[in-house]
Amino acid sequence: MFQSFEVTARPEQGPPRLAALRKELTAEELDGFLVPRADAHQGEYVAPHDDRLAWLTGFTGSAGFCAALHNIAGVFVDGRYRTQVKAQVASVFTPVPWPEMTLGAWLKDQLPDGGTVGFDPWLHTPGQISQVEEALSGSKITLKPCDNLVDRIWTDQPAPPMNPAKIHPIEFAGESHAAKRGRLAQGLTDNGHKAAAITLPDSHNWLLNIRGSDIPRNPVAHGFAVLHDTGAVDLFMAPSKLTGMDEHLGDAVTIHTPEGFLSFLEALEGPVLIDKQSVPVIVAQSLGDRAKWGDDPCAIPKACKNEAEIAGSAQAHLRDGAALCELLAWLDAQAPGTISETQVVSQLEAARRKDNALQDISFETIAGTGPNGAIMHYRVTEDTDSTLKDGHLLVLDSGGQYLDGTTDITRTVAIGTPPAEARAAFTRVLAGMIAMSRLRWPEGIAGCHIEAIGRMPLWLAGQDFDHGLGHGVGAYLSVHEGPQRLSRISNVALKPGMILSNEPGYYREGAFGIRIENLLVVRPAPALPGGDNHRKMLNWETLSFAPIDKRLIDPALLDRDALNWLNAYHAEVAEKIGPRVSPATKLWLDAATAPL
Structure with a gap:
């Protein structure tokens, strides 16, 4: 583990x-x-x-x-x-x-x-x-x-992280940092800004094509940056983190210690773009009236993945899906009452570690059985470790940080014979997940406009859940990435290349939890044959591939379109993942993906 x-x-x-x-x-x-x-x-x-x-x-x-x-x-x-x-x-x-x-x-x-x-x-x-x-x-x-x-x-407070940064290869980044700096600098010029102060690590790491390990499970190096309208960058990061990076960063990137950041801002010529939702108060105080509110200039460009980033993510998801299927096949072979949550976590992480491209898991694995599954962000500990018993549902939410992409997938699994009320709720959650997966929408629509589609089957039964339907995901960066979200409070328009999760759920405290999650990428929707096609549309391309537990599905609660989507999805899982798993898991996978 x-x-x-x-x-x-x-x-x-x-x-x-x-x-x-x-x-x-x-x-x-x-x-x-x-x-x-x-x-x-x-x-x-x-x-x-x-x-x-x-x-x-x-x-x-x-x-x-x-x-x-x-x-x-x-x-x-x-x-x-x-x-x-x-x-x-x-x-x-x-x-x-x-x-x-x-x-x-x-x-x-x-x-x-x-x-x-x-x-x-x-x-x-x-x-x-x-x-x-x-x-x-x-x-x-x-x-x-x-x-x-x-x-x-806090007398024994851990020291600040000082882990070395590393170059993120162009084959995965898809664009040089010189091109990114030039592109964003032109945006500063167009809006009358002399510079932008950037404090979010994933923003300046993305901008400079570097990664790090200063945050557990998140491949970022801590620091601050100032992007100038010339395309030059002043990077405030401990020099010890950047050993051997001179050639990669080049003459247009100047390294400073983090301690010099505020004094640099105090002397910086304005106007200076800062994001009031992401910079610390002290940054705004240091700039005074030279500060101009606006969005982090890296946010939308980072969110809209290029084709190299999308292709890398797709490949990472196939390998990740194979590891998850090995775990699910193993889990299905264990008798109820014989294994615990920590054993599931260890087995899954061992399966992922067989991939040499894996750098880390993307967050602490959630494996909650029975009542623990109703704790949405449950983390098993020695004190809470529970046995998977007959009639339980296991919520398994996990992911990996691979050199070519970040994954996040949730499956809810029946242990033994599931209760009828749990099957009904699971099917409603699945219906919402499928409805979102099938959606086409006009350009300019934000997450707040469509999030309810994933909740409607639950709402019709008087049920709901207390988290957003989906979050943005980085390209070998943070598993939670803004500003894109499927949320009733998100007004950010969805754009091609954005990767988001689609994860409706249902949680009954003290009894069980349910969540089903795939990652999706926004794509231009193809024209419909015979349709008016008078407006540009977008749709989803699914990145995650692993079976959805059919034992928890009540087919009578799904309409024909949803059943057709599910069967087509399972056929694609069998086609894409089947050649990547062991012979024993392939037999399990064939049964798990057989049509309903």
């Missing part, structure tokens, strides 16, 4: 750590302090050095924050983590349903007479802070930038 990199806190550690933080509040004459799950680069994922939220509270989800006051410490989590947070945090912390309860409204409830709440200006974006300040308007509550109080009390 791959090593776990998570920072965790045992429940008994919560009270003394919170008490120590409150002593710092008193010393600084503050009424509260905000502890986000964020680092100075504002990516979704953090290194152990920056996992302050988990260290303080015990909550290990990928999104959330703590607002620690003298009399209450709220841990704000969205619907994905409501079950998880209750199991992880000590009683001194109070789970808060977010975004239903906003931070501003909560602070006004808890500090009715006003107060000062501190925050680390490296760990919050201007967009986040301005939103809270707007909500606090009219109250006597103020937000104050200050030193990080958690760092003061």
Whole structure:
């Protein structure tokens, strides 16, 4: 099994750590302090050095924050983590349903007479802070930038990551970094910007065709960058990470230490483009009135994969699908009650490691059986490891980081004989997944416009799920990549080359969970024979190939078009994956993909 990199806190550690933080509040004459799950680069994922939220509270989800006051410490989590947070945090912390309860409204409830709440200006974006300040308007509550109080009390805090970066080969990148820099520099010129400050690691790593390992499971090197309208780049990254990169980076890329980033910004000629949703507050403060709000210039170009990136991802998914099928065939041969979740995780990761192109898994494998499957982002531990029993459903969500692509796939598997209510819910989830997979839509449509299509079969039965239908995925980069999403809050238009997940689910707390996930790439839709074709359309090309458990399908709940799609998909799985698996798995695969 791959090593776990998570920072965790045992429940008994919560009270003394919170008490120590409150002593710092008193010393600084503050009424509260905000502890986000964020680092100075504002990516979704953090290194152990920056996992302050988990260290303080015990909550290990990928999104959330703590607002620690003298009399209450709220841990704000969205619907994905409501079950998880209750199991992880000590009683001194109070789970808060977010975004239903906003931070501003909560602070006004808890500090009715006003107060000062501190925050680390490296760990919050201007967009986040301005939103809270707007909500606090009219109250006597103020937000104050200050030193990080958690760092003061975290005596054994891990060191910042200093792993070496590496060149991402042109055969996988599909475009030189000189071409990328020139293309994006022209965009700066066209919009009257002299430069852009870029803090997201996957953005400047993509721009310069480099990768790293500063974040577990995410192949990025930490640093900051400034792209100029000339196409030149100033890269603020520890020089020790860039040994042997001189020829690759060339004369147009100048290396600086990260410590010089703010002073460089203070002297930089404007206007300077910054994204208020991704740069830290301190970057905006350093630029002052030279800062101009806009989107990260790398975001959309990075999201729209070129043909080399799409081809690489497709190949990675075929090898990944073969590894998953080896696991599923093995799993099907085990009698209920004989294996546990950790054995499934180990077996799957061993199957993936047989591929020499695998660099890492793309996130901690989720293998939740029975009630654990209802925890959307469940991570098995020694304390929670459960046996796969008859009547259970196993949610298996996993992926790999390959040199040619990033994968993420979920299958829900019946252990023994599944309950009828679980089969019905599974079939509705599948119907939503198929409906999205079959969709054609006009150019200009965003994720918010179509996300409901994947939920409709569940909605008709009074059911739903508390996560988005899909997220963007990188090309040997972050498994969660913005700005594209299949979400009711995403207004980003879907464009050719974008890769997204399609993963409806259903979760019954204390009983079972269901999720089915494939990755899809946006393509121009071919013209329909005999149709009007008066508007340019887009559609999906499926990248993920592995069987969907037919034991969990009630065919009576699927219409003929959905059944035809499923049978065609399974035929494609057999064709593409069959030649890549062992003879024993090939026999299993033939049965698993036989038509309904």
